[in-house]
Amino acid sequence: xxxxxxxxxxxxxxxxxxxxxxxxxxxxxxxxxxxxxxxxxxxxxxxxxxxxxxxxxxxxxxxxxxxxxxxxxxxxxxxxxxxxxxxxxxxxxxxxxxxxxxxxxxxxxxxxxxxxxxxxxxxxxxxxxxxxxxxxxxxxxxxxxxxxxxxxxxxxxxxxxxxxxxxxxxxxxxxxxxxxxxxxxxxxxxxxxxxxxxxxxxxxxxxxxxxxxxxxxxxxxxxxxxxxxxxxxxxxxxxxxxxxxxxxxxxxxxxxxxxxxxxxxxxxxxxxxxxxxxxxxxxxxxxxxxxxxxxxxxxxxxx
Numbered sequence: 458x459x460x461x462x463x464x465x466x467x468x469x470x471x472x473x474x475x476x477x478x479x480x481x482x483x484x485x486x487x488x489x490x491x492x493x494x495x496x497x498x499x500x501x502x503x504x505x506x507x508x509x510x511x512x513x514x515x516x517x518x519x520x521x522x523x524x525x526x527x528x529x530x531x532x533x534x535x536x537x538x539x540x541x542x543x544x545x546x547x548x549x550x551x552x553x554x555x556x557x558x559x560x561x562x563x564x565x566x567x568x569x570x571x572x573x574x575x576x577x578x579x580x581x582x583x584x585x586x587x588x589x590x591x592x593x594x595x596x597x598x599x600x601x602x603x604x605x606x607x608x609x610x611x612x613x614x615x616x617x618x619x620x621x622x623x624x625x626x627x628x629x630x631x632x633x634x635x636x637x638x639x640x641x642x643x644x645x646x647x648x649x650x651x652x653x654x655x656x657x658x659x660x661x662x663x664x665x666x667x668x669x670x671x672x673x674x675x676x677x678x679x680x681x682x683x684x685x686x687x688x689x690x691x692x693x694x695x696x697x698x699x700x701x702x703x704x705x706x707x708x709x710x711x712x713x714x715x716x717x718x719x720x721x722x723x724x725x726x727x728x729x730x731x732x733x734x735x736x737x738x739x740x741x742x743x744x745x746x747x748x749x750x751x752x753x754x755x756x757x758x759x760x
Contacts, residue, residue: 465498504712
């Protein structure tokens with residue numbers, strides 16, 4: 458069984474659907490309000506665990522009901538939570554998510570996630586040393602992200618960075634990344650390339666590769682993904698499905714890609730697997746509630 462460590466964020470998602478976005482000063486009626494476990498780190502941890510990996514999470518939660526519920530949900534999905542620090546008097550991270558015609562608009566208050574420090578990574582270096590791959594994202598402080606990558610490289614452990622929320626990243630950081638999984642918006646911010654076509658995405662991927670990332674997989678939503686096999690850039694489309702909610706689609710892709718690569722798959726077949734997982738995710742509502750299990754993915758890929 459592949460071993461994965463996720464160092465990252467945990468949020469409680471406050472989700473509501475609306476027929477359209479309100480304009481400034483306007484109140485409109487929504488529907489279907491729910492609180493759903495989320496956060497990019499926790500989403501990716503649950504995604505990998507549901508796909509058969511042994512997963513441990515390093516992160517921070519507040520000593521509130523949201524924090525307790527998030528940790529309980531991770532445990533229920535088989536994730537090792539021994540690396541999660543509970544902070545007294547600090548709120549757990551939350552994300553306010555508005556769903557409009559299958560698209561999501563998200564505002565995040567990091568809360569306890571902003572308190573995950575390099576020292577916390579150092580305290581759990583043994584978890585990293587003994588795993589096959591480390592996943593991290595940008596919903597935790599950038600200095601902590603750098604320490605995660607440095608710790609993994611020091612222990613000869615493969616790294617996957619999902620660069621979200623979007624930010625400009627230095628070459629020194631990118632050189633420590635074995636697999637980079639940006640979406641179109643994140644690519645544009647990191648490279649300055651406006652992505653309006655498959656060729657634009659390939660151009661952006663080339664720039665990221667030239668800056669040090671060893672492998673790049675750009676997720677393009679309904680258009681699939683662009684990735685590199687050595688120097689060759691490949692576009693893999695996805696099947697068309699009825700989109701219910703795109704929340705966690707990128708997270709499930711990253712978790713699935715990590716799971717497949719950790720299990721020995723090559724990049725080509727790993728992308729096929731990750732595309733399938735991401736596609737299944739958008740057919741259901743919510744973050745962790747939408748993440749598929751391995752049996753469902755195998756049935757979908759075989760159909």
